[in-house]
Amino acid sequence: MLVPKPLVAGAIVLWITASALPLPAQESAVAPRAGPTAISTRDMVVSVSRPASEIGSQVLNQGGNAVDAAVATAFGLAVAWPEAGNIGGGGFMLIVRAGEEPVFIDYRETAPAAATREMFADGKPPSQYKLVGVPGTVRGLALAHEKFGRLPWDKLIAPAIALAEHGVIVNDALAGSLNGALAKSPDFPELRRVYAPPEGRDKWQAGDKLVQPQLAVTLRLIAIEGPDAFYLGRIAEQIVVEMQRGGGLITKEDLAGYQPLERRPIHGTYRGYDIYAPSPPSSGGICLVEMLNIVEGFDLRKHPRWSSRTVHVMTEAMKRAYADRARYLGDSDFVRIPPQLTTKEYASDLAKTISLAKTTPSEQLAPEIKLAKESEQTTHFSVIDRGGMAVSNTYTLEQSFGAKIVVRGAGFLLNNEMGDFNPQPGITTRDGQIGTAANEVRPKKRMLSSMCPTIVCRDGEPVLVTGSPGGRTIINTVFNVLVNRLEYEQPLEEAVDGLRHHHQWFPDRISLEGSRIKRHPNLVRELEALGHTVTTRYARQGDAHSIARDPRTKRLEGVADPRIDGWAVGN
Ligand code: GLY
Numbered sequence: 143m144l145v146p147k148p149l150v151a152g153a154i155v156l157w158i159t160a161s162a163l164p165l166p167a168q169e170s171a172v173a174p175r176a177g178p179t180a181i182s183t184r185d186m187v188v189s190v191s192r193p194a195s196e197i198g199s200q201v202l203n204q205g206g207n208a209v210d211a212a213v214a215t216a217f218g219l220a221v222a223w224p225e226a227g228n229i230g231g232g233g234f235m236l237i238v239r240a241g242e243e244p245v246f247i248d249y250r251e252t253a254p255a256a257a258t259r260e261m262f263a264d265g266k267p268p269s270q271y272k273l274v275g276v277p278g279t280v281r282g283l284a285l286a287h288e289k290f291g292r293l294p295w296d297k298l299i300a301p302a303i304a305l306a307e308h309g310v311i312v313n314d315a316l317a318g319s320l321n322g323a324l325a326k327s328p329d330f331p332e333l334r335r336v337y338a339p340p341e342g343r344d345k346w347q348a349g350d351k352l353v354q355p356q357l358a359v360t361l362r363l364i365a366i367e368g369p370d371a372f373y374l375g376r377i378a379e380q381i382v383v384e385m386q387r388g389g390g391l392i393t394k395e396d397l398a399g400y401q402p403l404e405r406r407p408i409h410g411t412y413r414g415y416d417i418y419a420p421s422p423p424s425s426g427g428i429c430l431v432e433m434l435n436i437v438e439g440f441d442l443r444k445h446p447r448w449s450s451r452t453v454h455v456m457t458e459a460m461k462r463a464y465a466d467r468a469r470y471l472g473d474s475d476f477v478r479i480p481p482q483l484t485t486k487e488y489a490s491d492l493a494k495t496i497s498l499a500k501t502t503p504s505e506q507l508a509p510e511i512k513l514a515k516e517s518e519q520t521t522h523f524s525v526i527d528r529g530g531m532a533v534s535n536t537y538t539l540e541q542s543f544g545a546k547i548v549v550r551g552a553g554f555l556l557n558n559e560m561g562d563f564n565p566q567p568g569i570t571t572r573d574g575q576i577g578t579a580a581n582e583v584r585p586k587k588r589m590l591s592s593m594c595p596t597i598v599c600r601d602g603e604p605v606l607v608t609g610s611p612g613g614r615t616i617i618n619t620v621f622n623v624l625v626n627r628l629e630y631e632q633p634l635e636e637a638v639d640g641l642r643h644h645h646q647w648f649p650d651r652i653s654l655e656g657s658r659i660k661r662h663p664n665l666v667r668e669l670e671a672l673g674h675t676v677t678t679r680y681a682r683q684g685d686a687h688s689i690a691r692d693p694r695t696k697r698l699e700g701v702a703d704p705r706i707d708g709w710a711v712g713n
Contacts (some may be wrong), residue, residue: 176199184698209292336354427484460645567582
């Protein structure tokens, strides 16, 4: 059997933790430099995939900075975590450099020029080919690299090429992900061929090897020719042929015209911390800051973190922010977004509408939206380098394995991100479908996202990098982690592991993680007494691979979310 070379030299080194921190340190006195949690005073990469984190760490070790490592990790995830890691999708990268303005790179997909407002209005399940948005990842990563990268572009892609060629050793999480995709994709023969289990078997298991030779060729083209290979060259031709095969809308001109954008991130404050998070077309930053502003006035800390009082107040904030999301948010290049949503004054007015004795029905919160009647697979990773540069990146194919369409001859998946537009203009349902105008389909428009790669700073230096997959739950996952860490000053492991809750305005119910609810035996009953409808049906909410940094000692703590087999690596 061909065993791939280890991508990071060697032995796990034990590291003695040092100093007192402004925020609490991990409990244990000794922690490894790599593992589900890791400690380092130099740099850190945390992602859902061990080989992808090791690729990022190797790049840091070779003198690359956090952006170099993020680019390499992103290409690594496109090989090692195909359900969401991608070159055929899009996402957001947030970059903080000490003493400089934070930078937000928007590489969200766009609607093809032939897309129309009514294209999904009949309510029938659309063809996956019509759901493919113009991919943004390759030009997005190239823009980040061009502006901030230090190592050559091809060097950052080389480890992903090697991984695709020699094979990814499959762990339980990847086996489950691949088996799930195969079970759900009987009508996608190219997906079934590319991700077929080893010969003679009908399922993947841990220890198998996933080899992707066509993806290796595609990545090599991108490494040698740059992003134009994808948007103007051979890969663009392959995408167009694939679109024509299935009746998709993307043309040569759509691909040639795609541009990532540099935007100002949303900025908020919470108890002396600066919060940076994505601006539209993500709803992440606005909703996160709106919720933090609302709860800031309630002195949550006077009550235990998972008391019904704290969960109630946070939930009321969620409902109000998500109602605003439906009301106002879309691609800001197409719709005007009210500037007051992230102000303290607006939050204070909303806070006054919250009763501590009972929940406010969702219908009361946005009565002007006439009621008639998203997917979760995305991936997030966090990086900090030894110069204190931090990168928070979330990117996606939308659903798990995106549109399930593998571009023939090129070995990579296309997204189905058009599903993030409001499909039926005017039709907003109690089940959670939104039909408001701000996020209707328009040619070349970016669909509204919930992705929320976030960086928290103190005095200009990063102290927390986090984010998560999870569709509309993403913003609430980040909100939970930030409240745990910044309000309750929990150690990072606890802040990441703790029970998460989600409310998205409609359906009018709180979702509490089934896998963790037993830790809080009275919570459901107490929330119901406040008038909430509660579900514990979903075992887990997101996976927030995070890094905490002490700006004084430079100590970094990486925590891969225990909900999935992620990996943290420091040099
Ligand atoms: N497709 C998930 C999101 O952008 O929120």
